[in-house]
Amino acid sequence: MSTSLAASPASCSTAPAVETGLLLRHLDATLQPERFKDYGPNGLQVEGRARVRHLVSGVTASRELIERAIEAGADAILVHHGLFWRGQSACVTGWMKQRLALLLAHDVNLLAYHLPLDAHPSLGNNAQLAQRLGFSPLADGWGRFGEQDLGFVGHTECPDARALAAHVQQRLGRPVTLIDAPGRALRRIGWCSGGAQDYFEAAIAAGVDAFITGELSEPQTHLARECGVAYLACGHHATERYGAPALGAAVAAELGLTHQFIDVDNPA
Secondary structure (H helix, E strand, C coil): CCCCCCCCHHHHCCCCCEEHHHHHHHHHHHHCHHHCCCCCCCEEEECCCCEECEEEEEEECCHHHHHHHHHCCCCEEEEEECCCCCCCCCCCCHHHHHHHHHHHHCCCEEEECCHHHHHCCCCCHHHHHHHHHCCEECCCCCCEECHHHCEEEEECCCCCHHHHHHHHHHHHCCCCEEECCCCCCCCCEEECCCCCHHHHHHHHHCCCCEEEECCCCHHHHHHHHHHCCEEEECCHHHHCCCHHHHHHHHHHHHHCCEEEECCCCCCC
């Protein structure tokens, strides 16, 4: 694998540089990762150059994202899905070696925030998904459910699950898998981005009429049919592609950095 990617003119940006430590502290203060029990480390996962001018955000720290960020002149990459997860092999071989080799050869920082980015009330994946879909979340304390309060509850103007599925499909630009609850009007909906299918029972207990997440596993089909609550699987990537760019744009504006979002499409 070659690591001779050329930087684009963005690397010559006249934007002021800030210390990487300042960027990290700003992100930590915004997302408060210490509040969460997570599946991997939040914050600076790979240390690169000491100062940052150009910040690239993306969903997953894949090799394609890293390559495209280097071509764009990134000093730091901010993602939702980082490189390191609980229970994975500690060996630096294969795909892990390739991704790390690119980051280290080009001295690029990798910052990753998982559950803290899902949960943030305005910049997070769930809050941004609500904006994209035109949902009205209930106030904090009343509008959360599930482990670590990651699930959101709110309202939609869609009258039933089929209309909701059509609306979500149009707004996200990808097919939606619907397990319908025929005849049930929508008053309260719950949503939790990504792979939150195990939150379905908590959503039902919260009194929702429909639940939106990224993925569908076998048990949820039966629960939806038996409980009469509609279930919409809308894609893991599709439901989690809004938090990272919102956070990246916000922190870049506050610190005077340049920022761009690079979306590496994923049908999952």
